[in-house]
Amino acid sequence: MREDMQKAQDELASLEVTGEAGGGMVKVLMTCKHAVRRLDIEDSLFTDDKKMLEDLIAAAFNDAIRKVESTVQERLSGLTGGLSLPLGMKLPI
Numbered sequence: 001m002r003e004d005m006q007k008a009q010d011e012l013a014s015l016e017v018t019g020e021a022g023g024g025m026v027k028v029l030m031t032c033k034h035a036v037r038r039l040d041i042e043d044s045l046f047t048d049d050k051k052m053l054e055d056l057i058a059a060a061f062n063d064a065i066r067k068v069e070s071t072v073q074e075r076l077s078g079l080t081g082g083l084s085l086p087l088g089m090k091l092p093i
Contacts, residue, residue: 008076017071019064026056030064032071 012032019028025045029038039060045053 005076012072012075015071015075017064017067019060019062019067021056021059021063026053026060028057028060028064030061030068032068032075034065034068036061036064 025042027040
């Protein structure tokens with residue numbers, strides 16, 4: 001089981017998810033180890049309200065984090081016998 005867990009962790013390290021906000025105007029590409037690979041902001045947002053842009057960036061990051069947690073849960077469910085991990089419980093990945 002330890003080998004299977006290590007293999008799953010290695011796969012998750014290279015797996016990427018995209019969090020979005022503002023209908024895709026702000027996108028965050030993040031690995032399942034929470035490393036941010038890219039931040040894309042539509043050019044039209046640079047002329048808008050600074051506070052709104054900050055909110056959209058925060059929302060995109062939060063969306064990416066939710067997707068990471070969901071992906072990790074889904075990928076590791078086979079190793080945990082389908083048991084759900086409690087909210088907030090982090091595996092050593």
